[in-house]
Amino acid sequence: MSDHAPALETSTGLDSRKLAIWTFIGSECLFFATLISNYLVHKQQWLTGPGPFPHEVWTDPATGKVLEPIIEIPLVTVGTALLLFSSLFIVLALYGAQKGRRGMLLGWLGATILCGLFFVGMQVYEFTHFVHKGLTLQRNMFGASFFVLTGFHGTHVTIGVIWLITMFILALRKQLPSTRSLNLEIAALYWHFVDVVWVVIFPVVYLIK
Amino acid sequence: MATTVLGHEQTLPAHGAKTGLWSWITTVDHKRIGILYGATAFFFFLLGGLEALLIRIQLAKPDNNFLSPEAYNQLFTMHGTSMIFLAIMPLSAMFFNFMIPLQIGARDVAFPRLNAFSYWVFLLGGLYLNVSWLFGAAPDAGWFGYANLTSKQFSPGLNVDFWVIGLQILGVSSLAAAVNFFTTVLNLRAPGMRLMWMPIFTWMSFITQILLLLAFPVITVALILLMFDRFFGTGFYVPAAGGDPLLWQHLFWIFGHPEVYILILPAFGIISEVLPVFSRKPLFGYAAMVFSGIFIAFLGFGVWSHHMFATGMGPIADTYFSLATMLIAIPTGVKIFNWLGTIWGGSLQYKTPLYFALGFIAMFIIGGLSGVMHASPPADLQQTDTYFIVAHFHYVMFGGSIFGLTAGAYYWWPKIFGRMLDEGLGKLHFWLMLIGFNLTFFPMHIVGLLGMPRRTYTYPAALGFDTLNLVETVGAFILMVAFLVFIYNVIKTTRGPRNAPADPWNGATLEWSIPSPPPEWNFGQTPQVHSRDPLWETKRARGGPLPEPSPGTGAGIHIPNPSYWPVVSAIGVTAIFASLMMAHKTGYWGVIVAVSILFFGLYNWLFEKGYSEFTTEH
């Protein structure tokens, strides 16, 4: 995010920073693909170790205690929907930035941030709730794989939220004119990526039994 | 193309000091960063070489007690880790840094501060790995750290922690550099330089960046899972918890096999530059070289379990991986034949770079052939985990990568430093290295098939390994002398005058059109490219060699300012990982401080006042 962004001729016609964020996103795809594969691999081990599990009831053979399935679909679905809408909101915010319409930019960017914050908050709540119900990192392979996968995704969302808040403050201080809208576009690309990853994680973890 | 000055741009005053330690710490100049990479990597290479010599002393005779088993296990682990991550990769990075912008006619890379950041993270990561020696806890589970030996239960000390954290730090460096060079090659080519006219070194390096981008995330995850097992009590690789050591092997080798192509492709690129220049004819089959490189890289992601033939994956998996591995031999063979086709019918100019390039071909053929021998699982069941494998990978990594990088060093030394390395000493270096190398590593083929497993701190006298091991140790010391000759050559040359011409070798590519060493802005005017081998075309059109280019004043050319925020950010990244390692002992406040340092560095980097990253055109 430099002060001046001279319109350099590039061999591809794409701004180098935009090309770079796409490249980074490409690499991150492999990162999440590996984490998701790891999760899928450990799906097999769910029904052998100690519960709780996402979709299954589990009876402790030693005590006879019965553990309910731990996933609460409604809350996570709302968070997912908000995250998906936030991608739309940031597109609108970017449009506002590109057209120099600061009010539009601030409004929709603010909405994006609120959705992001809700999502992170939902994840924090969910994690805490799971731990109270006895599912920790160490408890079983589902716990370990779940927390690592969704935890790293959540970290990526958090970084995205911080990034967007920074853009918001810049916009407030009138430092995001239409000539510098590329900076927001790059943040938006990252944000869309984080959303797309969730679009894969949500069905894989929460919906598919 | 006329030189245009962008009217509203000021030519900024001297961008900080030009000399002195601070100018090196804050540099964002790709040429200086290249030299930093090279010097640092060479230091780690010597360290890795010392580790090897100690190993060879221990193995010179049976039942030796020169080294304790713990010391030996740390030494072989650090030797492998250092040579791969701290020597070969950053030596390649030295050439990516210095030569890619010059070869494509650019003033710098796409993101000069990110470039500096990559270097500082590499330096800190390398130091971090080696600081473990001071704790008496250098990594000791092998360079590929198989689970579940690396679990907390079986490796309770700090050794494996240092390894995991050190590699994660280095991964950040590699990933940042890969984004940078990928973007640079795609975006900053001089007008007229289409992809299929790029110098072949740039092409091979470009493919290497793609491999880095796709392979490093996988080992990052593998290491994260190991970190969680060791620090937070998960059981990803712990059988008793429902985990599986084999998961580590798969994840590691999905990274590990592309990694070996990361290690060799830059050398392939260098050889493909050197051979045409010193044969005075173009590279034979340029398109085949490009496409075979792409094919090797792509296929390289599909063969990883050929490292796992002894694990009993079953005949179907074994068959697939065996056939895929054999398939890779085809594009590799194509390259070797194309190199032969390049020198065939040429007018070979026997200078030192050519010696090393020819040595590369000779040694790489052997390494490639032993690789084909491993491709067959029933045979590999005897070969794997023995010195036969150690022979194979040293033939491709030393006989291949190191010979290639050395050829690059002699070839590009005048461009980088403005001085010609001594020819006589260069040839002495070559012969000592060739003889020492073969004496050290050829017998390993034999001793491996005679039953010597790898990673053993000693061996009994009764098995008949003695003589060959002694020969290998002698060879290692000859190698040491070879590198001493090189160091002497460097010192002697550096003391001499800085009088290398711009184009000492009658080169074909753009880097030879500017002074040796290049001025800070590289090209006074952005070159226009009309063909492959643009400099040969220009000289041909002119009917003879070009006059010595003048350095110019750089007036009207804007260069990115130096900056110390990359250093601060690099310290932040390292601190995050270091404090994570200590967190389960000291608490998490360290991590919070480290994250703050990183954010502070990044924030200032991104909002640096009056900073313009981009060089002006023309």
Add this chain to the structure above:
Amino acid sequence: MHHRPAAARRPTGPVPLLLLLALALTGCGQDRYPQTALQPLSDFARIGDHIQDQTFYWALGVFILVEGALLYAIFRFRGRPDDPEPAQIHGNTTIEIIWTLIPALILAAIAVPTVKGIFETGMTPSGQLLKIEVIGHQWWWEFRYPEYNLTTANELHIPTGRTVELLQHSNDVVHSFWPPRIAGKRDVFPGRQTRLWFKADSAGLFPGQCAEFCGIQHARMAFQVRASSPEEFDAWVAHMRTLGPRPAAGAQAGDSLKTASAGGTVQGPQAPAQADTARPAADPEYAKGEQLFRAKGCIGCHSLQAVDAPHGLIGPNLANVGAREYIAAGWLKNTDENLEHWIREPQSLKKGVLMPNLGVTADEAKALRAYLRAHK
């Protein structure tokens, strides 16, 4: 100035010589190289060896041709700086196709026996297999014969002429079982079973080693495969089956074996075995050793009974340790001196081994050695 390349300008100079040396060595006696992979003595090992020979000869042929071409070019095309520019050839499609196809054909020629060999070695043969369990420990090998209810360690006794199937797993980290004369290696995992099969054709004592780095003493995790004729093997089995738990007071030796083979396993620390070989009960060293074996705590980690031996002990089974060729996991010659040294100070011989120095004096070591020596 014309630089004359040195006549010795052969970048592959030392290599052909070493290659010939290699060929010469491979023919050399297995006595000099007892652990060689190049003199297979089983059907399984021969499959891999045959394929390796084939790939080696193809590789040798390619090597001679390509390195030969390189050498030829190096001499033939050496130039002077003032030479005219050579023909600027960019490629030749026909040649490039040919030299892509020929390697492909050679690889296909290697692939066919390879795939055949993969399936042959990957499928356990049918028939009367002798199943033996191999359990890897840091840093020794446990061998169990479920068919005979026998346990031993570090020396794997097998019959020639009968297919053996090894069922392998590890007690701790990943190891690899490698008896080069008899078979290629197979990794040994905790939590999963791997298999290896072979039929040895000659008798003899063949060394092997762990081939997957497994910690500080990986280098000293060796074993021996003792292949003997079927008759000798049966005799050994019969003898080992007498090395059972101590019979109850008043019972015959035969009764105790019946009890054992009825399936009762004995848990906890073991009573010393009573073999039917005459114990020199009069030998005071033996008696002293017997007493020390308990007093020093050896009994907590080592079993002295081959029959019904407990699972999961930290130390190797010692029922026939007196007769083994090597101790300390297959590499230290089983002399009285070595055995005593091992008993007194295992850490000085194999640092990091899980057997601690137990503060055994020289005299005590003598007694323990005598006691163990009697366990054959």
